[in-house]
Amino acid sequence: MxxxxxxxxxxxxxxxxxxxxxxxxxxxxxxxxxxxxxxxxxxxxxxxxxxxxxxxxxxxxxxxxxxxxxxxxxxxxxxxxxxxxxxxxxxxxxxxxxxxxxxxxxxxxxxxxxxxxxxxxxxxxxxxxxxxxxxxxxxxxxxxxxxxxxxxxxxxxxxxxxxxxxxxxxxxxxxxxxxxxxxxxxxxxxxxxxxxxxxxxxIQVAQEEGEPAIPERHSLIYAGALSYYANLDAVRYFIQEILPEVKRACPDVKLYVTGKADPELISKLPNDDRVIFTGYIENIRARIESSWLSIVPLRIGGGTRLKIIESMAYGTPVISTSKGAEGLDLIPGKEILIADEPAKFAAEIIRVFNVPGLREELSQNGKKAIMSKYxxxxxxxxxxxxxxxxxxxxxx
CATH class of the missing domain: 3.40.50.2000 (Glycogen Phosphorylase B;)
Known part of the structure; x- marks a missing residue:
């Protein structure tokens, strides 16, 4: 053919x-x-x-x-x-x-x-x-x-x-x-x-086997280039409306934003010393695995988010808006955490930071879901x- x-x-x-x-x-x-x-x-x-x-x-x-x-x-x-x-x-x-x-x-x-x-x-x-x-x-x-x-x-x-x-x-x-x-x-x-x-x-699950990186406590990751307007909106929303509440409970929190981001785009976002723009990373797996949580605070856009599938396949739990997880066959509260209000989103992050064993439980459940469905x-x-x-x- x-x-x-x-x-x-x-x-x-x-x-x-x-x-x-x-x-x-x-x-x-x-x-x-x-x-x-x-x-x-x-x-x-x-x-x-x-x-x-x-x-x-x-x-x-x-x-x-x-x-x-x-x-x-x-x-x-x-x-x-x-x-x-x-x-x-x-x-x-x-x-x-x-x-x-x-x-x-x-x-x-x-x-x-x-x-x-x-x-x-x-x-x-x-x-x-x-x-x-x-x-x-x-x-x-x-x-x-x-x-x-x-x-x-x-x-x-x-x-x-x-x-x-x-x-x-x-x-x-x-x-x-x-x-x-x-x-x-x-x-x-x-x-x-x-x-x-x-x-x-x-995702090619079988190809992602190997020794995982050790997750950094109180670290978050948003994997997505700011050149896509939905990602830019999501990061702005998180920095303005969610991150301040997380910082009050966890002053040492860090947010890593990966993907291409020129200075002009970064200048459109609120300045915060707890946010690190990594630029393009060739081996994104290591950065995701070393993060405590993956956040997907999307409010606009379409399709399904490979960033969620990737994070869960690498064992990093995900907190997302309903919009971010739209179209994915995942069980809220067990395989993924869903929060549509800023206060709830921040509370879920703080809960996973503080409750012993919760990250590991979400990690295992999420990974099984991806292997069976995606x-x-x-x-x-x-x-x-x-x-x-x-x-x-x-x-x-």
Whole structure:
């Protein structure tokens, strides 16, 4: 089988949630046949990155990504298009040419289109079977109602997305989502006979074995680049509204914020000497394992959080908002702690700091849950079965 994979993110190294998922999908697909990759990238690629990609992919083409510019001519014209504005503005002719070139030279049996960013290129495939992956709708369909103007704007945006996605979903042979919530929303837009399945985010649990680091008492970690607006909001919210209460009970508390964070973004956050911005860490596992708790105080965003799955797989308990844990099949109070109010969030952190044995109990329960539900080894088999089902349905 010859497979073409279109990706918004160059997946190597797999150092954020999207890249981890994409790299796992590509590794699974490579067991089914030959995979070619066309991917956007925001940075120049090193020889090590290309070498890693060629472990799983035959042909690899990387195209420089141009971020959405709301003030550009294309974005303004997007107001009059049935496509979402950011898709109109970020459409890339070089990417299109790369797709057309490979399709002309290879008889692809399957095309995987990853995330909504890649859907404008679906129309380039006339005789190929196409499956969409990780179409996230929650962030668009369920906006924050606190800001009336933003809420109304989001409703208009959602109306446009529905029109656009209904058209795209008629052109493909299958679609996957990361959670049941996303599947239910997508099902309302898709043709009745379109195969759709939940393929959750997961982690290669077997690869994460080894001697764990010793956790640092009263240490917290937030794993996520501040360049993503949902992460920036979460960290601001925690520093402003939760951390002061934790500091009163535990003056020596430390919060490590990992991921890319330029000085301009850090300057937008309250200054606090108990917060340490580590920058990008190549071996994130060691930093997570050495933290007493992983915090996920997210208030906005969509999909499911690989940062939660990763932390729990490494044995570090997680305290999250309901939004942060949305879509994950975890038992609150046993496998994960959930707190939506600042005072409750702080109280839960202090409780895990102070109650003997509680961290270890949460750690063991969480790790078992991840191994049973979010190990990519088993998820990959579900993914293969879904592809077979979708292709069989198309053939008949």
């Amino acid at each position: 010859r497979i073409l994979f279109l990706s918004r993110w160059f997946p190597y190294p797999p150092d954020n949630g999207s890249k981890i998922r994409i790299s796992n999908l590509i590794a699974t697909l490579s067991s089914m046949g030959t995979v070619d990759l066309i991917s956007f990238t925001s940075d120049s690629l090193s020889s090590a990155q290309l070498a890693e990609s060629h472990k799983y992919c035959d042909t690899v083409k990387a195209i420089e990504y141009r971020s959405f510019n709301p003030g550009s001519l294309q974005a303004v014209l997007g107001f009059f298009s049935l496509k979402p504005r950011f898709l109109v503005d970020t459409y890339n002719q070089d990417f299109e040419h790369a797709v057309v070139d490979l399709v002309a030279r290879n008889p692809y049996d399957l095309v995987i289109v990853s995330q909504i960013d890649m859907t404008p290129y679906v129309g380039l495939f006339q005789n190929q079977k196409v499956i969409l992956d990780e179409i996230e709708l929650t962030i668009i369909a369920k906006p924050d109602k606190k800001n009336t103007l933003r809420y109304l704007w989001s409703r208009l945006t959602w109306a446009k997305y529905q029109i656009y996605l209904r058209k795209v979903l008629k052109q493909v042979q299958g679609c996957t989502t990361v959670s049941k919530n996303e599947l239910e929303m997508l099902r309302r837009l898709a043709p009745k006979n379109l195969p759709i399945a939940v393929i959750p985010n997961g 190990d990519w080894k088993s998820i990959s088999q579900d993914y293969i079965r879904f592809i077979d089902q979708a292709l069989s349905a198309f053939s008949t």
